[in-house]
Amino acid sequence: MWNEATRGRMARIEKxxxxxxxxxTDEEWSLIEPxxxxxxxxxxxxxxxxxxxxxxxxxxxxxxxGWRLLPKDFPPWQTVYWWFKRLLRRLLFQTIHxxxxxIDRELAGREASPTAGVVDSQSVKAPAAKxxxxxxxxxxxxxxxxxxxxxxxxxxxxxxxxxxxxDSAGARRxxxxxxxxxxxxxxxxxDSAYDRKKLLDKATxxxxxxxxxxxxxxxxxxxxxxxxxxxxxxxxxxxxWRRLVRDYETSIDVSKGMIQLAxxxxxxxxxxx
Numbered sequence: 108m109w110n111e112a113t114r115g116r117m118a119r120i121e122k123x124x125x126x127x128x129x130x131x132t133d134e135e136w137s138l139i140e141p142x143x144x145x146x147x148x149x150x151x152x153x154x155x156x157x158x159x160x161x162x163x164x165x166x167x168x169x170x171x172x173g174w175r176l177l178p179k180d181f182p183p184w185q186t187v188y189w190w191f192k193r194l195l196r197r198l199l200f201q202t203i204h205x206x207x208x209x210i211d212r213e214l215a216g217r218e219a220s221p222t223a224g225v226v227d228s229q230s231v232k233a234p235a236a237k238x239x240x241x242x243x244x245x246x247x248x249x250x251x252x253x254x255x256x257x258x259x260x261x262x263x264x265x266x267x268x269x270x271x272x273x274d275s276a277g278a279r280r281x282x283x284x285x286x287x288x289x290x291x292x293x294x295x296x297x298d299s300a301y302d303r304k305k306l307l308d309k310a311t312x313x314x315x316x317x318x319x320x321x322x323x324x325x326x327x328x329x330x331x332x333x334x335x336x337x338x339x340x341x342x343x344x345x346x347x348w349r350r351l352v353r354d355y356e357t358s359i360d361v362s363k364g365m366i367q368l369a370x371x372x373x374x375x376x377x378x379x380x
Contacts, residue, residue: 119380120132120376120380125162126180127162127166129162129165129166129169129170129372130162130165130166131158131161131162131165132379132380134379134380135375135376135379136158138207138375138378138379139161139203139375140158142199142202142203142206143157143199144157144193144194144197144199155182155186155190156182157190159181159182160181160182160186160187160190160191162181163177163181163182163184163187164187164191164368165368165372166178166181167187167350168348168349168350168351168365168368168369168372169348169349169350169369169372170349170350171348171349171350171352171355174187174188191361191364192361195360195361195364200364200367200368200371201367203371203375204262204367204370204371204374205288207371207374207375207378208261208262208263208374210378211261211374211377211378212257212259212261214378215259217259218291220289220290220291220292221257221258221261221263221289221291221292222291222292222293222294223257223258223292223293223294223295223296224255224256224257224258224263224285224289224292224294224295224296225255225256225257225258225295225296225297225334225335225337225338226253226254226255226278226281226295226296226297226301226338227253227254227274227297227298227335227338227339227342228251228252228253228254228274228277228278228300229251229252229254229342230242230245230247230249230250230251230252230270231247231249231250231251231252231351231352231353231354232247232248232249232353232354233248233249233250233270233353233354233355233356233362234249234353234355235354235355235356235357236249236250236269236354236356236357237357237358238269239269239270240268240269240270240271240272241270241271242270242271245270247270248270249269249270249353249354250267250268250269250270250354250359250362251267251268251269251270251272251277252265252266252267252366253265253266253267253268253274253277253278253280253281254266254281254338254341254342255278255281255285255295256337256338256341258334258337259337260337260338260340260341260344261341261370261374262341262366262367262370263285263288263289263292264281264284264285264288264289265363265366265367266278266280266281266284267354267359267362267363273300273303274300274301275300275301275303275305275306276305276306278297278301278306279305279306279309282306282309282310282313282315283309283313286313286314286315292315293314293315293316294315294316294318295310295315295316295317295318296317296318296320296334296335297317297318297319297320298319298320298321298322298332298335299319299321299322301317301319302319320332320333320334320335344370344373345366345369345370348369350365350369351365351366351369
C-alpha cells in the first residue's frame with residue numbers, strides 16, 4: 108500500500124541507486140554477484156560490466172522501452188541483448204528468483220519451500236508472437252500465462268501457451284514442473300475452470316490436492332474471493348512492469364525470462380531493503 112512509510116522507503120532506495128530507480132543497489136548486487144558468470148581464465152578479458160547489463164535489463168522491463176531505445180548510460184543494446192540471451196540459457200534469472208523467494212519466505216517466518224499455492228491464468232495480447240491463439244472468454248488474441256504462486260503471492264511457476272489453450276490443460280504442465288522444483292508442495296487452490304477430470308487425475312497421480320474455490324454471486328457488489336485474490340494481486344505486480352503489460356516478445360523463452368527477471372527484481376528489492 109502506498110503511504111507515508113513506503114514513500115520514505117522508496118526515497119531512501121532512490122538515493123542508493125546510481126542513476127535510475129531500477130538500478131541495482133550495492134546490497135542487491137552483493138547478494139546476486141556470486142551467481143553471475145565469472146570471467147574466463149582464457150581468452151580476451153571481458154569488456155562489459157555485468158552489473159550494468161542487469162541494470163539495463165531491469166530498466167527495459169520496468170519502463171517497457173525497446174531494445175534500441177535503451178539510454179546511452181548503458182552498454183550498447185546489442186551487447187545487452189546478447190548477454191540477456193546467454194544468461195537466459197544459463198537459467199540465471201530463474202536461479203536468482205528462486206533463491207530470493209526462499210530468503211523472503213524465511214524472513215516472513217515461513218519454511219523456505221512452500222507447501223500450498225494458488226493457480227490461475229491471464230490472457231494477454233502478443234502482437235509479435237510467432238504463434239498466437241484466441242481466448243474466446245476474455246476476447247484476447249495472444250498468449251496465456253499460467254502461473255502458480257504461494258499463499259503470499261510469490262511466483263512459483265509460470266507456463267506460457269497460446270491463448271486458446273484451456274486453463275486446466277496449461278495447469279497440467281505446471282503440476283509436473285512444480286513437483287520437481289518444489290517437492291514439498293501438497294495443496295493447490297484454484298477456481299472452477301480447473302475443476303476438470305484430467306487435471307484432477309493428474310494432480311492425484313502427482314500427490315497434489317486441488318481445492319476449487321467457487322464464487323458466490325448471491326451477494327450484490329464486489330466481493331473478495333478467499334485465496335484466489337492472492338494470485339490476482341500477483342498479476343497486478345507483474346503488469347506494473349510495462350514490458351509485461353503485453354507480451355512483446357517473439358519467442359516464449361524470452362517472454363518467460365522477462366517475467367522471471369521482473370519478479371526476481373521485485374523480491375530482491377524487498378529482501379535487501
